[in-house]
Amino acid sequence: MAFRLLQNLRHLPAKVGRLSRSLRASQARPDDAWALGLLTPAEARLYLGMDARDREHACRVTRGLLAAHPQASPALRAAALLHDCGKSLRPYRVHERVLVGLVPGRLSRALPFGALYVRGAHPALGAELVRRIGGRARVAELVERHHTPGGDAEAALLHRFDDLE
Secondary structure, three states, X not given: OHXXXXXXXXXXXXXXXXXXXXXXHHHOOOOHHHHHOOOOHHHHHHHHOOOHHHHHHHHHHHHHHHHHOOOOOHHHHHHHXXXXXXXXXXXXOHHHXXXXXXXXXXXXXXXXXXXXXXXXXXXXXXXXHHHHOOOOHHHHHHHHHOOOOOOOHHHHHHHHHHHHO
């Protein structure tokens, strides 16, 4: 328990930075042209349907992952760009972005209310979106596992770089 708390506190500055950048969609600067080159046409449409702040975050996660692992598979690259696509099912208001940013993931999965529900369920919701639009099966699998990778090495990489961002 104490180790987990220390681990969460270590990532707090990055989380606060991300939260401050996410308050206004007009301030987001996702590198969409670069990202679209890593996605199939169907996945690209799904990506473009995401909030600009989530696309910017996805680009940072993907660039960080590729800097450390340039040999990452095409599916992992795409999953890094789409890992939060499940959040697009219910756009957050500013106060909800702050709230869900402060509530730990485990707690949000236990609270089936509005934005907290989407925060907790977004991996499964996103995976279903990827499947529904005809995205790659492995991309959907990685999106679904990006918070609970189990023994999947690629999902663990995605989780690590998402957590660092």
